[in-house]
Amino acid sequence: MTPILEVQDLSVSLGGRRRWLGRSIPPVQAVRGVSLAVAPGEVLGIVGESGCGKTTLGRTILGLQRESGGEILLDGKRVSGLAPQAARRVRNSIHYVHQDAGAALDPWWSIGRTLEEALAIQGIGDRPARVAEVLAAVGLDAGAARRYPHELSGGQLRRVALARILALRPRVVILDEPTSGLDMSVQAMVLTLLRDLRVRYGLTYLFISHDLSVVRRFCDRVAIMYLGRVVELAPTAEVFAAPRHPYTRSLLEAAPRLTGRRAAEAAPLAGEPPSAARLPPGCAFAPRCARSSAACRAEDPALALRDGAEVACHHPLERAMA
Numbered sequence: 105m106t107p108i109l110e111v112q113d114l115s116v117s118l119g120g121r122r123r124w125l126g127r128s129i130p131p132v133q134a135v136r137g138v139s140l141a142v143a144p145g146e147v148l149g150i151v152g153e154s155g156c157g158k159t160t161l162g163r164t165i166l167g168l169q170r171e172s173g174g175e176i177l178l179d180g181k182r183v184s185g186l187a188p189q190a191a192r193r194v195r196n197s198i199h200y201v202h203q204d205a206g207a208a209l210d211p212w213w214s215i216g217r218t219l220e221e222a223l224a225i226q227g228i229g230d231r232p233a234r235v236a237e238v239l240a241a242v243g244l245d246a247g248a249a250r251r252y253p254h255e256l257s258g259g260q261l262r263r264v265a266l267a268r269i270l271a272l273r274p275r276v277v278i279l280d281e282p283t284s285g286l287d288m289s290v291q292a293m294v295l296t297l298l299r300d301l302r303v304r305y306g307l308t309y310l311f312i313s314h315d316l317s318v319v320r321r322f323c324d325r326v327a328i329m330y331l332g333r334v335v336e337l338a339p340t341a342e343v344f345a346a347p348r349h350p351y352t353r354s355l356l357e358a359a360p361r362l363t364g365r366r367a368a369e370a371a372p373l374a375g376e377p378p379s380a381a382r383l384p385p386g387c388a389f390a391p392r393c394a395r396s397s398a399a400c401r402a403e404d405p406a407l408a409l410r411d412g413a414e415v416a417c418h419h420p421l422e423r424a425m426a
């Protein structure tokens with residue numbers, strides 16, 4: 105089956121401008137040679153510590169950030185390198201839900217006006233009917249159209265953000281930390297809603313999160329990122345039952361609830377990640393990795409399929425050891 109979304113060897117450099125004192129700042133390699141393929145209807149989780157490049161990857165897929173190398177394909181067609189208008193047409197089927205749903209809404213506009221404006225920008229007609237349909241789809245009553253963002257709760261704002269995207273008839277939705285800052289019950293409600301919408305509208309999700317317990321419940325597959333690279337990519341159950349990359353295992357060990365251990369047994373990740381602007385040679389995880397060898401410090405391993413999981417490691421954990 106042709107993937108709905110494919111990223112091939114994608115790289116993104118950020119910054120690197122001259123400072124006012126004349127000293128140049130090296131660019132940050134925010135995304136380094138990432139390859140992924142997402143099947144229609146799939147939920148692919150993108151997981152990793154803060155600063156590993158999750159948001160930059162999402163923004164680049166959306167066309168908000170220019171790639172420095174590689175390709176992005178939608179339905180098997182290249183979108184990188186297209187003229188802006190043509191790229192926008194192709195990319196109209198991908199939309200992004202920001203983690204701070206409230207901040208993305210104009211405080212002076214009613215919810216109805218916000219939704220109608222989103223449709224007007226895309227030249228979509230029959231706006232009142234579409235607004236009513238999407239408000240109902242996200243579980244808000246029609247009266248919500250007359251309300252303003254400050255009158256809504258965090259959970260309701262997330263629903264409005266989803267309604268705004270749904271109105272545009274997306275096929276792929278990039279959800280950036282969709283449950284962050286919500287308490288457990290609202291979190292569960294948002295996840296249930298996302299599941300329903302996925303089935304009802306035939307959506308495909310790219311689910312960016314560093315909340316492993318949410319990822320475990322919600323995603324079909326998971327890509328683990330470390331300093332701009334995907335270091336492990338596998339079905340969710342496989343990642344949680346038998347992590348192959350030492351970094352994945354460290355992430356899981358830092359969240360003991362997931363492995364059924366007691367909180368006292370949590371093993372926080374040792375050390376800080378190196379600066380993305382000054383990466384060490386070889387594997388960027390090697391300075392923090394108990395299994396690293398001279399090979400790790402010399403050569404950055406490529407992602408390769410091993411025993412049911414893709415892993416970028418010279419010394420991956422055996423399935424039985426994990």
Ligand SMILES: Nc1ncnc2c1ncn2[C@@H]1O[C@H](COP(=O)(O)OP(=O)(O)OP(=O)(O)O)[C@@H](O)[C@H]1O
Pocket residue numbers: 118119120132133134152153154155156157158159160161314380
């Ligand atoms: N505009 C920018 N200029 C220079 N560097 C940037 C810029 N935006 C992000 N970065 C750097 O790029 C790297 C990736 O950042 P990104 O925001 O994509 O990570 P993230 O995994 O989404 O983090 P978080 O979970 O905190 O949102 C980080 O090292 C960050 O400091």
